[in-house]
Amino acid sequence: NKQPQDQFSNRGMTLEKDIDETNRYYLNRGRCVVHKKPTPVQIVKVDYPKRSAAVIKEAYFKQASTTDYNGLYKGKYLDFEAKETRNKGSFPLSNFHAHQIEHMEHVVKHEGICFVIIRFQAYNESYMFPAVKLFPYWHRQFKDGRKSIPYDVIKSEGAIIPSGYPALVDYLSVIDQLFF
Amino acid sequence: NKQPQDQFSNRGMTLEKDIDETNRYYLNRGRCVVHKKPTPVQIVKVDYPKRSAAVIKEAYFKQASTTDYNGLYKGKYLDFEAKETRNKGSFPLSNFHAHQIEHMEHVVKHEGICFVIIRFQAYNESYMFPAVKLFPYWHRQFKDGRKSIPYDVIKSEGAIIPSGYPALVDYLSVIDQLFF
Ligand SMILES: [Mg+2]
Numbered sequence: 001n002k003q004p005q006d007q008f009s010n011r012g013m014t015l016e017k018d019i020d021e022t023n024r025y026y027l028n029r030g031r032c033v034v035h036k037k038p039t040p041v042q043i044v045k046v047d048y049p050k051r052s053a054a055v056i057k058e059a060y061f062k063q064a065s066t067t068d069y070n071g072l073y074k075g076k077y078l079d080f081e082a083k084e085t086r087n088k089g090s091f092p093l094s095n096f097h098a099h100q101i102e103h104m105e106h107v108v109k110h111e112g113i114c115f116v117i118i119r120f121q122a123y124n125e126s127y128m129f130p131a132v133k134l135f136p137y138w139h140r141q142f143k144d145g146r147k148s149i150p151y152d153v154i155k156s157e158g159a160i161i162p163s164g165y166p167a168l169v170d171y172l173s174v175i176d177q178l179f180f
Numbered sequence: 181n182k183q184p185q186d187q188f189s190n191r192g193m194t195l196e197k198d199i200d201e202t203n204r205y206y207l208n209r210g211r212c213v214v215h216k217k218p219t220p221v222q223i224v225k226v227d228y229p230k231r232s233a234a235v236i237k238e239a240y241f242k243q244a245s246t247t248d249y250n251g252l253y254k255g256k257y258l259d260f261e262a263k264e265t266r267n268k269g270s271f272p273l274s275n276f277h278a279h280q281i282e283h284m285e286h287v288v289k290h291e292g293i294c295f296v297i298i299r300f301q302a303y304n305e306s307y308m309f310p311a312v313k314l315f316p317y318w319h320r321q322f323k324d325g326r327k328s329i330p331y332d333v334i335k336s337e338g339a340i341i342p343s344g345y346p347a348l349v350d351y352l353s354v355i356d357q358l359f360f
């Protein structure tokens with residue numbers, strides 16, 4: 001019975017799909033240029049059949065060394081990761097890889113706009129949580145700190161992202177308030 | 181006899197490898213944060229063997245809708261495409277897809293720093309050619325214009341990129357002159 005896992009993976013894609021649709025809308029309206037990065041894949045074997053497209057016959061998923069999304073808004077560099085959780089009380093830091101955090105630290109250092117979009121599925125709420133507020137939680141976990149960020153902290157130190165149509169995850173409206 | 185084609189594909193990768201190495205060096209030195217985007221792949225079939233990593237069994241190359249590289253330099257958004265040619269007198273516009281040009285137009289409109297790195301293999305020279313100078317050539321080709329950019333134009337309106345070690349394609353030095 002694979003139902004629960006399938007449900008989970010579908011849910012796991014919902015936020016990204018909503019953001020992708022939002023980004024298409026933003027692009028068409030000339031608001032920003034933000035794209036999802038392709039899934040990194042290590043290609044091992046490719047067939048070249050006559051008169052048809054090359055077929056990848058063996059490949060493996062590679063761990064992403066950066067974040068899901070980046071792009072350009074009002075001349076500024078934007079960079080963010082999208083994550084959702086079924087948890088109700090907190091967001092588990094195990095959702096991040098060390099490489100992603102390192103990348104976000106580089107972005108902040110070079111004055112990019114960097115954040116995480118965290119969706120709590122239980123409440124159907126998405127928050128913009130600035131990367132600079134994530135870093136202390138990330139590093140503290142290795143010295144006896146807790147392994148998650150409390151929901152209340154995300155609610156109070158992040159900003160709830162309005163959801164509309166077609167801007168399903170209207171993150172630019174929040175960026176305007178916090179970064180410009 | 182596949183020699184010439186193999187040679188060509190190896191050569192075709194050289195510039196990207198040189199840029200990747202340059203970007204690693206830049207990142208380590210804290211100069212900028214620029215990464216190559218993964219090759220976009222349409223995944224059709226994945227096997228999940230017990231106790232080992234998921235294997236992609238069927239996938240296809242998708243046309244990239246953006247450029248090869250983007251990132252962040254001094255708070256600014258950087259976006260560029262890398263292309264090399266064996267031609268000696270000009271750079272063929274057929275090296276670009278309409279989608280890439282469209283993407284570069286968006287980037288310029290939103291005030292990103294956008295350019296092409298063009299390598300002439302015959303001279304072992306790499307040029308930074310600003311996207312704004314590429315656009316007129318691109319659009320002119322559809323109204324009886326020529327289908328390539330003359331080498332002399334790239335030489336005079338672009339900027340030659342110094343090659344050192346470990347910055348094999350030291351494009352930042354040229355960006356500093358032209359965009360800051
Ligand atoms: Mg994600």
Ligand SMILES: [Mg+2]
Nearest residue numbers: 248261262263
């Ligand atoms: Mg290229």
